[in-house]
Structure formats: structure tokens, C-alpha cells
Amino acid sequence: MNSGGTARHPLVLTPGLRVDEGVLVLGGLPVEMRGAEILIECLKAEKVEVVFGYPGGAVLPIYDVLYDADIRHILVRHEQGAAHAADGYARATGRPGVCIATSGPGATNLVTGLATAYMDSVPVVAFTGQVATSMIGRDSFQEADITGITMPITKHNYLVKSTKDLARVIKEAFHIATTGRPGPVLIDLPKDVSNGTAEFTYPETVDLPGYKPTYDGHPKQIKELARAIEAAQRPVLYVGGGVVSSGASDALRKVAEMQEIPVATTLMGLSAFPTAHPLSLGMLGMHGTGYANLAVTECDLLIAVGARFDDRVTGKIETFAPKARVAHVDIDPAEIGKNVRFDIPIVGDAKRVLEALIPQLETKTRPEWLAQIATFKNEWPLGYAKGRDGIAPQYVIEQISELTKGEAIITTEVGQNQMWTAQYYRFKQPRSFITSGGLGTMGFGFPAAIGAQIGQPNRLVIDIAGDGSFQMNIQELATAVQYGIPVKIAILNNGYLGMVRQWQEMFHNKRYSATVLSGNPNFVAIAEAYGAKGFRVESEDQVRPVLEQALAEPGPVVMDFAVSREANVFPMVPPNESINMMVRGDR
Amino acid sequence: MMKHTLSVLVMNQPGVLARVAGLFSRRGFNIESLAVGVTDEPNISRMTIQVEADDATLEQITKQLHKLIDVIKISDITTDERVDRELALIKISGDAANRSEILQVADIFRAKIVDVAEKSIVIEVTGDEAKIDALVQLTRPYGIIELVRTGKISMVRGSK
Incomplete structure (x- = not known):
């Protein structure tokens, strides 16, 4: 739309126009x-x-x-x-x-x-x-x-x-x-x-007497937290999206490593700590790892940073972290004490609080606690059954993870696709996992991927989708094509609204009420009709070659993976149950 | 559960009452009474909010209120020495037969008669909640046609 490289605001081009103390003026008079x-x-x-x-x-x-x-x-x-x-x-x-x-x-x-x-x-x-x-x-x-x-x-x-x-x-x-x-x-x-x-004057400052966020944690409270960490035998860091948004990943890693504190993340916090790090417990909560949930249940100090004790994290709240003192670091004072009791409240920015904490900590090893964590990991390894009537959906995510070396920006839709991604993609750096955690918005992942790709044009951006969710904003294929936005969409197509179907299987006697998507379109043809590329993958041995080809494409691509139709997300904490009461599922 | 009185300074902006009221309703907090009016600074209003809540709920109410950009300051003045006032207008059915009886009751409460018609009397009364409750109680037998209360306003005593 632009026709040249110079500033072409009509007013800016007017001769004699100048800026005087922030106000545009022409011949001494402010310009309207x-x-x-x-x-x-x-x-x-x-x-x-x-x-x-x-x-x-x-x-x-x-x-x-x-x-x-x-x-x-x-x-x-x-x-x-x-x-x-x-x-x-x-x-x-x-x-x-x-x-x-x-x-x-x-x-x-x-x-x-x-x-x-x-x-x-x-x-x-x-x-x-x-x-x-x-x-x-x-x-x-x-x-x-x-x-x-x-x-x-x-x-x-x-x-x-x-x-x-x-x-x-x-x-x-x-x-x-x-x-x-x-x-x-x-x-x-x-x-x-x-x-x-x-x-027109663009103000340099704002005057909002009712809005004064607190960034620095109270020094006394930070000292108290440092003492609690030194005294703890079995501490766990429980970190959420606040660590990502405040850029606290490096400080978090330092604290965890200095004190050998295992790190469990929320869905929103997943990319804040590398999945492959020996201290990583992955995600906790309803579909978290067995070892994260057991570690939290056994810990004697829970250090929550930028996380808000969502019900999908805590399960039955009365038995969440039952043996632990709770420290809660959050920039929003209203989050502290909203859902759970606390012993050490710290209102402040996650990065600033963790950075202020570091100099107060000694280095320490915790061989016994880490040995106990290792037994949890042995008892509850992540694992899945081979696909019965299609590709195992988890396998597709593992392949995407390997192929991208954990360096892509991954968005998801909501449901099984989201939980499997949380479990099987191995994240390396913050801001690389974009998912609707709180509201759980189906149809989020694809347009979010478009936005992420425009913000990070040099990164590979992949939306891991379900066949249900993708259809909620499928029209944005036209946007991706019009602007040549090269996002890749991997549909885990099981012909169901998979997560709802899983709950119906487990809690409603397999009465699959309104969860069968028998009217699904041909996604390859849809992609092509929009002018994007489309691939259909029906066998496991085709997953890797098609991914390699698709991810190398310069434009938007839709990949339609025919996955095992009734694969479930496990482990799973049944609703309103304590998080150590996980259902292991079939392997 | 205990009754708390919150004195809240807010920006005098359109929509500020909706923000406060909406916050209470969507988070499941109950407002017993709410009165709002401008302060000596025209761009700042004061809300006097009475809520019934336990300590944890009150803490959440206070913290959530603080998050509203238009809320400047919240004071819980429940335990402070203070003056509480509410104004009520009570329209009672009364005619020549019982008018003097009603006037007597009003007099005891130092209430004012602000309107007299053939078959009704309007009484204006100010005082704390208990006083107004008592007058309402005493006038009920005559037949209350309409009752309007302003909600409580409060001020801490002394120079605080």
C-alpha cells in the first residue's frame, strides 16, 4: 500500500511545520x-x-x-x-x-x-x-x-x-x-x-493515581524466602506464565541450579525452563507428569512464582502440596491467598524478586531429594500406547519436537492436542509456547501463530491443532495466504472433539454426545482451495518425511495426520481429586 | 461473617460505579449498601461501601478493588471511631385521624415532616442505620407507601 520510503504523513510534509515542546506547530500556532x-x-x-x-x-x-x-x-x-x-x-x-x-x-x-x-x-x-x-x-x-x-x-x-x-x-x-x-x-x-x-501532543508520562504496580519484592520477605529455601529438605519451584512475561527464565535457572530445586511448570510456564534440564519436572496438574505431581505432593517447601494456583493445577485444593510451606511470588497482590493458603507472600515482579534472591542463597546439593525424584520419574515415565487405528498423536509431536530441535514457536488449539503438546514437545527457550491456558479457547492457535510469525519472522511457527479447533478459525488461511505468512499447521485428526470424547468415555459411559465430527472436510483440498499447501498423512512411517517436506515449504502448509481415533491423554487426575491420585491409562 | 465499612476514593469518571458494582457481582461479593458522591476535589469521588464478609473474602474484595485503575485508595474503617449517617424518606399513609400520632413518633426521632397530603405524610430522617431501622419499624403499622434510603456514608472522627 505504501508507495515510497519517506515519511508521508501529509502534516509532516507541510513546510514550516515543527515540533515545539511536543506540540506540532506551524508558524507559531499549534496544528490541529x-x-x-x-x-x-x-x-x-x-x-x-x-x-x-x-x-x-x-x-x-x-x-x-x-x-x-x-x-x-x-x-x-x-x-x-x-x-x-x-x-x-x-x-x-x-x-x-x-x-x-x-x-x-x-x-x-x-x-x-x-x-x-x-x-x-x-x-x-x-x-x-x-x-x-x-x-x-x-x-x-x-x-x-x-x-x-x-x-x-x-x-x-x-x-x-x-x-x-x-x-x-x-x-x-x-x-x-x-x-x-x-x-x-x-x-x-x-x-x-x-x-x-x-x-496533538503525545504525553511523555501518565498520571494514574490509582495504578502503581509493585515491582520490587519486600527485602524482608525475600530474606525470609531465602531462609526457608536453606532450611527446606524437599523444595519445589512451581512456576507459571509470570516467569515468561517478566523474562525471569535465567534467574529461575540460576536459583534452581544453585539450590538443586526441581522445577514444575504450569501450562503457561512450560517454555520458561528447558524440558531437557535435569531439574525439570515438566508440567504439573490434571495432565501433568506423574513425577511433577508426586514431587509437589511430597515437597516441604513450594515456591510459586508467577503462577496462580488454577484448579487444573491444584486438583482438590485441600490436599494440594499438603506437607509444604507455601511461598508465593506474584506481581498481582490479589493472586496471593486467592485460592490457597500461604506462608511467605511476596508481591513483586518474578525477575526482580528472583534476582534479589540469588545473592542471598548459598549453593547446595540435595542428593536425597533428587534421588526420590528419580524414583518418581522411574515409576511414572511419560509414555503412550501405539496407535490402534491410526498414528499415535504423541508420536507426531515427538517428531515435530525432534525435527525442530525444540526451537520452533509452537502454538496449540485447546483439548487433547494442547495437552499432548505440553507433554511431548521439549521446549528450550521462553516465549516459544503459545497456548490459551486460562480461558481454553478453541480456535486460538492458528491466528495466534499468524501473529507470532509476524512478530518473529525468522522463527519456524507451528500450530498443533485438532480437527475440531482448527475449524473454529479456519478462515484465517486466507490471511496467511494473502500475506505469505509461512505458518505450519499440524492437525491431529481423530474425527472427534477428542478431549470431550475422552471425558465422555471415562465419566459418561462412552455416550459420545455431539463429539463425533463426521462432517469433517478434506483438509488438503481446503488448504489448496485457499492457495496453501496440504498434506495428508495416514501411516507412522510417513510422519517424518512429510514433516521434513512441509516444514521446508516457504508458505503456509496444512498437515492432516490421521491419528488413532480414541487415543487418550494420560496421566490424568480425575476432576476434584488430589493430584497424586493419577490415572495411568493404557500404555 | 462481619459487616465491614469500606471508604473508597475513586476517580470521578463515567463508568466507575459500574466497574465497582460489576466487580462485586462477578466475584460473588455482596454489597449491603453503597453510597457515592463527589469529594472536595471535583475529579475524585468517595464511595462508602458496606459489605458482609469473612476476613479472607474481605481481603480479596480489597485487593480486587485495588486492581481497578479508577480506584485510588481503600480504607477499611470498620473498627475506627467514626460517624455513620444515612438519610431516609418514608411515605406513610396517614390522615387527620392519626396524623398527630405520626408527628409525635417523628418528633421523638427528630425527623422532619417534609410533605403532608390528604392521605399521606413524608418523613425525612437522618441517623445511623439502627435509628432508621427503628423508625421504619415504628411507622410500619400505619402503612408505609414508599421507603427510600440513601445508603450509609461514614467519616472517621478526629483529624485522621
């Missing part, structure tokens, strides 16, 4: 800019390189300015895709993701994406169009109260009533989204605010 232009200037000031969006009537002024702005716009095929792509971009890069939708249905289509980002604490800034201020509240065409709707699923939101407030609001929105516990912020822009004019 349109709201839509102010928005784009603010995005540039925030160093936003890409926005994901879908146009419509109420955002026409914004799209008109975007037409020749120095910001890349990715046209998705459904606004939900825009929100997930912005989310995936943010998770892959650590920078805020930005999406735009029009008023009414455009805005409501963002809702699932915003809720996903909110539950997983991802910095996303969403702009929605709104009917003109004079039309608000009259059930106007394409009017929806999106600030009301998104109040419980955003960290904060704004309805901008005047163009002169716009720059301040955008500054605040980016600040709120990216600081403290990150999260999505929505800005609702009535059409007359985008069209209206105001002087």
Missing part, C-alpha cells in the same frame, strides 16, 4: 489533527509496527489514515482472528499486540480474543469503532456497548468522548497493558472522535 491521524501518530510513538484488523463503517476514518501510514495492517477474515493474532504477536515478542475492529459486531467479535488475553495476562491494545457520540444509547446501526461488555475481560477500557483526550488515553492504554500484570486494554472510538480535530 484529526482523531484518526492522532491515533496513528500515537501508534508510531509506541513503536507499533503492525496492527491486525478488519474495517467497517465506524472505523473508516482510521482506515483512511492507515492507507498510507508507515504501519503494517494485516487484514484478518474474522475479528476474533485479529484479537488472537495480536495476542500471539505479544506472546512471541513481549511487545503489545494491537488490533482494530469496527463498532457493533466487529467489536463483539473481539470479545473471545480479549477474554483469552485477559486470562493469560497478555498485553493487547484493542481499538474499536463506535457510533458517533450523538448516536450512543439510541440502539443505532452497529451500536454495541463494548466498554460495558468488556469491563470484566479487560484490564481497563475507555470510551473516548472527545478528540482532545485521545492521545492521553492511548498513552495510558499502552502503559496499563504492558506494566504490572499485563493485560488487554480496549479503546472505544466514536466516529466523530476519529473525525474531530485537536492539537
